């Protein structure tokens with residue numbers, strides 16, 4: 023309550039503050055890239071031109087309102103046209119517009135200066151998360167991951183204190199190096215999203231079936247935050263974009279690590295695991311991807327999120343269970359996890375579900391079993 | 403039918419020139435009278451304003467504070483979608499058609515609209531269309547939740563089942579608009595009193611003539627878009643489905659080819675209204691009549707070649723971006739001419755500030771602010787930062803609420819005496835104005851800032867730095883909402899207890915309608931009036 027009162031107080035203070043567009047948090051961020059600063063300057067230029075025109079036009083009007091009132095005894099004049107005036111106020115705005123269009127065109131041309139990039143990242147929008155794929159000419163150095171919002175439901179539902187970066191934080195940020203030209207190829211898997219980082223001055227729609235090109239060079243390391251900017255369904259408000267810009271050395275080290283981890287991941291796809299290994303990996307996958315709905319104890323929140331304890335799917339034929347996780351159930355919140363998890367992870371989580379909380383199917387699920395089903399579905 | 407019988411029919415009709423309205427409900431159901439139909443349109447649009455306003459208040463209640471308190475994100479999306487659709491198609495457009503019905507025959511000196519039966523039909527489609535659309539909110543799976551712009555594939559592959567009802571409702575609204583505009587064109591072109599040449603027509607007539615052509619041109623395009631959606635959803639076509647070789651961007655091109663002229667459909671008649679109200683209360687002829695007509699015509703023409711300014715972030719070749727940026731900036735020229743002309747009309751007039759004039763002056767100022775933010779949005783590089791943020795929300799609410807809606811209020815107060823034969827209460831009217839004026843600015847001005855600071859539109863919850871602006875907006879929205887309910891009281895008070903109005907209720911008002919008694923007779927001009935210098939533009 024006190025919080026609310028304070029907020030209303032500060033709102034009142036805001037109302038009083040004049041020339042608000044010049045204050046920092048009330049205006050477009052200047053950003054950190056050359057492009058974002060050019061956009062900012064353009065924005066300010068046009069804003070000020072509009073203010074000046076507005077001031078002139080409205081003062082003429084207010085002078086008229088004050089002087090040419092009947093209450094002030096003013097008699098109406100009898101003029102109703104003036105061709106010269108009409109021509110002037112057609113030509114003058116055109117000149118002003120040209121003055122605006124010239125710098126705008128220059129900035130736009132600069133933004134289209136693609137090519138010469140040092141690296142490329144594919145940005146793919148999903149309902150409701152982003153996938154980042156680092157593309158490399160050497161296919162073995164290509165890897166990808168998902169970036170989900172990490173703000174908790176409790177914070178959203180006012181059951182926990184909201185953190186500093188409420189709604190603007192993710193589990194895996196996109197990482198890029200400072201001072202290198204990074205090209206982004208933006209697309210989407212399902213509906214249209216828009217990828218936006220205000221501080222870089224870049225925003226582009228992620229359209230299914232279309233690859234949009236964007237680029238940036240960020241001089242300063244740091245963490246930059248944005249949001250999806252195109253209505254994409256229920257959780258449109260909950261798919262932030264977070265980019266961590268790293269020093270070049272640190273980035274290269276991180277990249278090498280990821281490549282190595284990727285190699286292990288690929289290797290795992292053809293490995294045969296012991297039951298224990300599957301359980302350990304399965305538990306970690308389950309807790310990251312499934313527990314939010316099916317709960318850590320597997321009992322879910324019926325009827326919305328079903329229990330997995332002793333159910334026909336969880337204890338019945340294994341392949342049905344695998345298919346359920348791969349394909350999800352369309353029209354429900356049970357997504358097709360085949361798009362986010364690899365075969366080793368799916369195998370592990372299926373094995374885990376079949377041997378936890380009292381379930382005991384007595385079989386094992388290996389990555390190759392999952393791959394077999396994926397191949398079947400793909401028709402080969 | 404032989405000629406003899408035709409004559410008989412007309413004779414017979416002539417005998418009954420002064421017959422009044424039928425009694426009871428059938429008067430409204432079967433009426434072919436332009437005033438009755440105008441009244442129906444106006445009350446219907448007021449009802450829709452209340453419904454759409456209720457949805458807006460639900461939205462603003464949820465956005466009062468960060469976090470989710472009242473509704474879930476899915477329902478939030480249904481609210482934003484239906485708020486937009488109801489306000490655009492249910493409140494603003496029918497209100498202008500209502501004004502057209504009431505005013506056009508009186509202003510051109512005709513007895514009624516040219517096609518009275520079609521007039522009845524075009525109104526009576528609407529309650530069914532909106533009944534159906536609003537009913538979707540109560541269906542399993544919920545109502546439309548994809549924004550009033552209904553971008554595919556969110557509105558096709560990923561839409562709730564109720565989208566089919568929505569499509570049908572849009573078809574019905576389109577049919578209604580097309581019939582309405584045919585009627586308006588026929589009336590204006592065929593039914594003018596002798597001597598009223600095109601360049602002597604009142605501005606409201608001019609703006610509606612051009613608007614009607616815009617409607618005729620773009621409503622079929624909208625119908626095409628929703629039909630393609632229907633086929634994608636039910637007949638497995640892939641117009642907008644990338645997986646089947648279609649293109650989601652195609653949808654946006656089609657939609658905005660309709661959508662941009664659509665926004666001028668909602669503002670050109672407003673220009674017409676303001677061009678009547680300001681001269682009346684400045685007691686001075688409209689400045690630059692000819693240039694006003696040419697400005698409206700050029701805006702209408704330009705409106706067809708700027709649509710992709712809504713799509714700068716979609717990804718277009720540089721040449722396309724530049725073309726749409728330049729063409730959009732050009733619209734500022736004729737729009738500026740209109741504002742300069744209005745101000746020159748006030749200049750050295752003898753102004754008084756009754757309620758219609760207050761709304762008209764607020765229109766000029768606030769619409770111009772909306773125009774400035776529109777010019778900023780036209781600047782492509784800057785648009786990358788503004789697009790799909792609250793800056794856009796602020797922009798279009800400035801042109802639609804203190805723009806279109808205020809002009810409708812100006813019109814209602816201005817012609818109220820002609821319609822009802824009574825004057826509204828001036829103090830109540832002014833109170834309504836000031837509450838609306840303050841409310842609208844508290845609601846929408848802060849949204850410029852939250853948008854610039856980076857708040858995307860159409861989100862049910864927001865980061866903490868946007869909290870103050872949103873709280874302010876929500877407070878303003880409730881003030882504004884209250885003011886519109888109060889307007890109902892002002893109307894009823896005026897109808898019941900208002901002072902009797904004279905034929906020329908405002909001493910500065912000119913035009914044929916003011917030569918008729920107040921309230922105007924059921925059939926406006928049974929004999930063509932003489933168009934004098936006094937009552938027409940020269």
Ligand SMILES: [Cu+2]
Pocket residue numbers: 214215216250251252253254255257258259261
């Ligand atoms: Cu989104």
Ligand SMILES: [Cu+2]
Pocket residue numbers: 661662665708709711712
């Ligand atoms: Cu537009």
